[in-house]
Amino acid sequence: MKRFGLIILGLGALALVAGWALTRPATIPADEVAAITPDLARGELVFHAAGCASCHAAPDAEDKTILAGGYRLDTPAGVFVAPNISQDPEYGIGNWTRAEVVTAIIKGTSPDGRHYYPAFPYPAYNKAELSDIVSLAAYLETLPADPTPSQPHELGFPYSIRVGIGLWKLVGVTDGYAIDLPDDPQLARGQYLSEALAHCGECHTPRNMQQALDTTRWFAGAPNPSGRGTIPNITPAKLDWSLDDIAAYLETGFTPDFDVAGGTMAAVVQGLGNLPKEDLEAIAAYVKAVPAAE
């Protein structure tokens, strides 16, 4: 990981040289957002599929709609602490405009124009339909406020420098999908849910030297960012479960042997368990269509 640090540092320096323009934090215009009538039911589905609660719900809280933050993501760069994104006007995002929330989710840009760390999985959410994210933002507005202050991240130098993220975004954020698939409505739905919303690749895909997802080894498994164990390979090279097995696992957490999803997958399942059966089957069909990779 030392190498990653040096790269970020180098990129950071380059960002200064290359000029601000190349890496200026991008935004979504307010009038584009205002033109969309949100659909709250759709927003709730997006919330569950995208796993917002898996990071932003207070750890160990029964009610996963209280987005008080506090969950700690252990990574080789240090610990990211998910912030409060509840409707509290002071400690949460209660006084943000809808366009600011949408911009954060799709562009990874804060209301005051800073880059967010990609621990917030906007490199996936940028592939979502604008209307889905506007509906999500409107749905968030219906959730409770909580006055817990956000905690600072615990990052060492040079990760603590946000400027480098701007250049990282040039390699780490892409517009297109990771893999090509045959034209099929179920696969298309599965790809949208998996790549744009549920961000399976953020955990299951290994990273290259630039710390971008290695799309040539999509879903081939990766070291566990917590430092212990691995995130499993779920390509057909390793995972031989049937479509129904995968869909049932995503819904309930039960494997075909009735072990139960643990680690960071447990919270993913808690979100996905709220999706309709067709959507879970679409994700399962997509997983089975991913190219085998050892």
Place this chain on the structure above:
Amino acid sequence: MSKFPKILIAATLAAAVSAPAFAESHSADLPPAVKARQAHMQLYAHNIGILAGMARGTAEYNAEAASAAASNIAALSSLNQSTYWAPGTDSDAVEGSRALPALWENIPDAIAKGEALTTAAAALAGTAGDGLEAVQAGLGPVGRACGACHEDYQLSDE
């Protein structure tokens, strides 16, 4: 938990030990404590399998079998397991164990998660005889109780 007949525990133990998955995935030279707790977990899995088969419609609903499976999980989770979780047998120390060291740093929480499982399973045991819908409704909370402990204390690995 004397109200759960020991014979059920014995019967499911036999069933789990004879299940092929068990034989395949376990090396013979694990410390006895690790073997014991993995066997305990396999008993959970066996009983979950009975319930999930009915819930998914791959097995026919049977009131008696459903109640028994849920009672077994409640009974198992209320056994005193202190000797299974022997110090020095975590996943860092023993290859073949997936019990994270964090479990030993948070024993009261791990016990609370076991109790949450007892509560969810006992609730299901109380309703499982009422029909398939009751099994479908009650299995979710039981699975989430298993998952809550695996989230914090079971190592993710290939």
